[in-house]
Amino acid sequence: MAQHAAKGARFQAVTANRLSDGEVVYWSADNRWVEGFTEAEIADGADAADALLARAMPADFEAHVLEPYLFEVLEDGSFYKPASVRETIRAAGPTVRLDLGKQAGA
Amino acid sequence: MYRYDEFDHQLVADRVSQFRGQVERRVSGALTEDQFKPLRLMNGVYLQLHAYMLRVAIPYGTLRSEQMRMLAHIARKYDRGYSHFTTRQNIQYNWPALDKIPDLLDELATVEMHAIQTSGNCIRNVTSDQYAGAIADEVEDPRIISEIIRQWSTFHPEFTYLPRKFKIAVTGHENDRAAIKLHDIGIVVKQNSAGEIGYEVHVGGGQGRTPFVAKKMTDFVPKEKLLAYLEAVMRVYNMLGRRDNSYKARIKILVHETGQEEMQRLVEAEFAKIDASDMLTVPQEEIDRISAYFAPPAFETLPAESETFTQAQAADADVARFVRANVVAHKQAGYAIVNISLKPIGGVPGDATDTQMDVIADLAENHSLDEVRVTHEQNLVLPHVKLDDVKAVYDALAAHELATANLGLISDQIACPGLDYCNLANARSIPLAQEISERFADLDRQYDIGELKIKISGCINACGHHHVGHIGILGVDKKGTEFYQISLGGAADENAAIGQITGRAFTEEDIVDAIETVVTTYTDLRADGERFIDTYNRLGMAPFKERLYD
Numbered sequence: 001m002a003q004h005a006a007k008g009a010r011f012q013a014v015t016a017n018r019l020s021d022g023e024v025v026y027w028s029a030d031n032r033w034v035e036g037f038t039e040a041e042i043a044d045g046a047d048a049a050d051a052l053l054a055r056a057m058p059a060d061f062e063a064h065v066l067e068p069y070l071f072e073v074l075e076d077g078s079f080y081k082p083a084s085v086r087e088t089i090r091a092a093g094p095t096v097r098l099d100l101g102k103q104a105g106a
Numbered sequence: 107m108y109r110y111d112e113f114d115h116q117l118v119a120d121r122v123s124q125f126r127g128q129v130e131r132r133v134s135g136a137l138t139e140d141q142f143k144p145l146r147l148m149n150g151v152y153l154q155l156h157a158y159m160l161r162v163a164i165p166y167g168t169l170r171s172e173q174m175r176m177l178a179h180i181a182r183k184y185d186r187g188y189s190h191f192t193t194r195q196n197i198q199y200n201w202p203a204l205d206k207i208p209d210l211l212d213e214l215a216t217v218e219m220h221a222i223q224t225s226g227n228c229i230r231n232v233t234s235d236q237y238a239g240a241i242a243d244e245v246e247d248p249r250i251i252s253e254i255i256r257q258w259s260t261f262h263p264e265f266t267y268l269p270r271k272f273k274i275a276v277t278g279h280e281n282d283r284a285a286i287k288l289h290d291i292g293i294v295v296k297q298n299s300a301g302e303i304g305y306e307v308h309v310g311g312g313q314g315r316t317p318f319v320a321k322k323m324t325d326f327v328p329k330e331k332l333l334a335y336l337e338a339v340m341r342v343y344n345m346l347g348r349r350d351n352s353y354k355a356r357i358k359i360l361v362h363e364t365g366q367e368e369m370q371r372l373v374e375a376e377f378a379k380i381d382a383s384d385m386l387t388v389p390q391e392e393i394d395r396i397s398a399y400f401a402p403p404a405f406e407t408l409p410a411e412s413e414t415f416t417q418a419q420a421a422d423a424d425v426a427r428f429v430r431a432n433v434v435a436h437k438q439a440g441y442a443i444v445n446i447s448l449k450p451i452g453g454v455p456g457d458a459t460d461t462q463m464d465v466i467a468d469l470a471e472n473h474s475l476d477e478v479r480v481t482h483e484q485n486l487v488l489p490h491v492k493l494d495d496v497k498a499v500y501d502a503l504a505a506h507e508l509a510t511a512n513l514g515l516i517s518d519q520i521a522c523p524g525l526d527y528c529n530l531a532n533a534r535s536i537p538l539a540q541e542i543s544e545r546f547a548d549l550d551r552q553y554d555i556g557e558l559k560i561k562i563s564g565c566i567n568a569c570g571h572h573h574v575g576h577i578g579i580l581g582v583d584k585k586g587t588e589f590y591q592i593s594l595g596g597a598a599d600e601n602a603a604i605g606q607i608t609g610r611a612f613t614e615e616d617i618v619d620a621i622e623t624v625v626t627t628y629t630d631l632r633a634d635g636e637r638f639i640d641t642y643n644r645l646g647m648a649p650f651k652e653r654l655y656d
């Protein structure tokens with residue numbers, strides 16, 4: 001699998017797939033799973049990332065999502081964007097079906 | 107065609123209601139993902155990048171029209187209006203919601219379909235020749251023994267926890283269209299000098315991380331003894347197959363490490379024990395019962411030539427091209443095999459919309475004695491079309507973007523879902539297939555290039571068969587960026603071979619140019635009548651490498 005958290009990554013966010021329908025979700029600053037990457041909380045530094053992942057995985061997390069993990073994001077002007085092609089595609093939808101996935105609603 | 111008996115109906119119904127309970131317990135939080143994952147995988151439910159994916163079995167690639175219609179209905183109701191035909195003659199849905207899957211499976215069961223044996227370390231859905239029962243010079247319809255194997259292997263207690271998944275393919279024709287030598291077990295139906303039907307058995311083929319062409323284990327097992335022989339292979343595998351390392355757990359590794367002769371000896375010894383007990387000898391009545399399901403359909407007696415057919419080609423160059431590329435001679439006078447390419451120029455290989463599937467179901471019902479076939483090259487087939495009807499079938503297909511006349515040509519590529527959908531991918535496969543097909547869109551150029559099989563996988567698991575493409579393309583990941591490695595000289599037919607890597611990988615920007623370089627190297631150097639694979643086999647890698655890396 002193309003991997004997520006690059007060693008030495010400065011900025012990271014937490015993502016998972018929602019249990020009921022597999023939808024890609026992100027952990028947000030107000031402590032819930034949201035569908036849009038733009039609402040994801042961004043952790044700066046390794047300690048902040050660990051703390052973020054811990055918050056995203058309370059005792060009952062399995063009742064809501066599958067397999068939360070950290071992935072690297074990059075600063076892009078005043079915004080952030082996923083570092084890998086994989087996470088870019090997860091955040092948007094299939095590049096071969098622009099009518100499907102999150103990008104369809106955008 | 108095979109119809110469920112009561113036992114099958116009950117088994118599938120029980121399995122769906124059991125899964126419904128499991129899904130409810132997972133959604134309520136009573137089951138953890140670790141507990142649930144093996145259960146969902148046993149029912150064909152994977153997690154991809156954007157959603158769950160459901161893989162539905164199409165045993166030996168044969169469908170009735172009502173089944174195709176149901177697949178269309180499911181695409182419409184539970185998915186997003188399309189689905190994907192795979193290299194294992196199965197169909198995948200990319201967006202079903204977990205809590206709706208039990209309902210979906212209930213609907214599927216009404217047409218005798220299910221998702222059993224589509225994942226997990228069991229004997230997977232048996233695959234076969236898409237021209238079964240339609241092509242001339244077939245020794246016997248390969249679906250007969252495929253069905254016998256299916257019945258023996260489904261839920262066989264010894265085979266539920268194999269070291270790894272296990273795939274079997276069968277061909278009844280000397281031209282192998284089922285890639286049997288790339289399966290854990292590949293079977294060729296044979297007739298001996300006494301006129302008896304039996305089977306040549308190859309073991310230990312496979313793709314993935316360490317590809318191997320299967321080794322021949324025996325020239326001839328009599329028909330009634332085949333299950334005993336296969337059971338012997340499975341027992342040797344169950345005893346000696348490695349369970350410590352999933353990368354080394356496939357039978358191909360066991361055969362490779364044990365050697366062909368020693369493996370033959372082990373299997374023969376086990377076979378002798380099983381055979382002595384006679385337990386697995388298939389009774390003649392049972393063979394007859396299953397053979398009856400695959401009795402030839404009600405062909406009409408027709409003249410070998412059709413004036414309508416000849417005139418349609420003369421009148422319309424597009425029809426003539428379609429016939430030339432996609433229509434194959436039938437064993438029955440007055441009939442033809444019509445291939446439906448799911449590779450429109452710039453399209454997604456193997457995808458079909460719900461409307462297209464409905465159109466194909468109607469064509470099967472009205473013009474192909476109710477049958478559709480799925481090919482491992484991700485196309486569909488109407489196996490029994492009257493020559494008189496080919497033009498009407500062509501018109502209906504053309505009206506729904508289903509008449510691309512490119513079968514076996516450079517734009518008829520295999521591509522796995524890759525990084526657009528797949529959780530394990532390193533790189534995208536589909537956009538590359540699209541760009542290559544756009545680059546070579548001109549059909550006349552494609553006919554000039556001739557038979558050329560490009561196969562693309564988004565990672566080393568090789569779902570897109572890249573190892574056995576005449577030109578294979580493998581997506582690799584370098585620090586989060588996509589790269590593509592080319593291999594040449596692979597083949598998936600009766601002359602199966604694993605391709606050789608050309609050298610360093612290409613960037614996304616350069617890969618299509620590199621493919622064009624390979625193709626022009628071939629067209630520059632080919633001798634009269636040589637296909638790409640012939641030229642490669644004559645000249646080897648050197649001239650291609652030279653042009654690629656200068």
Ligand code: HEM
Nearest residue numbers: 152154192193194312313314315522523528529567568569
């Ligand atoms: C989420 C989707 C998929 C997953 C997770 C997946 C997973 C895998 C894995 C792990 C392997 C390697 C097995 C091994 O070497 O032991 C494999 C092989 C394979 N898969 Fe898939 N696959 C997926 C989709 C597909 C699709 C769409 C196709 C058909 C187009 C396909 C057909 C195959 C084939 C033919 C092989 C080669 C088997 C062999 O080694 O003989 N898979 N798959």
Ligand code: SF4
Nearest residue numbers: 522528531564565569
């Ligand atoms: S080859 Fe790799 S990327 Fe392609 S479908 Fe298989 S597992 Fe996914």
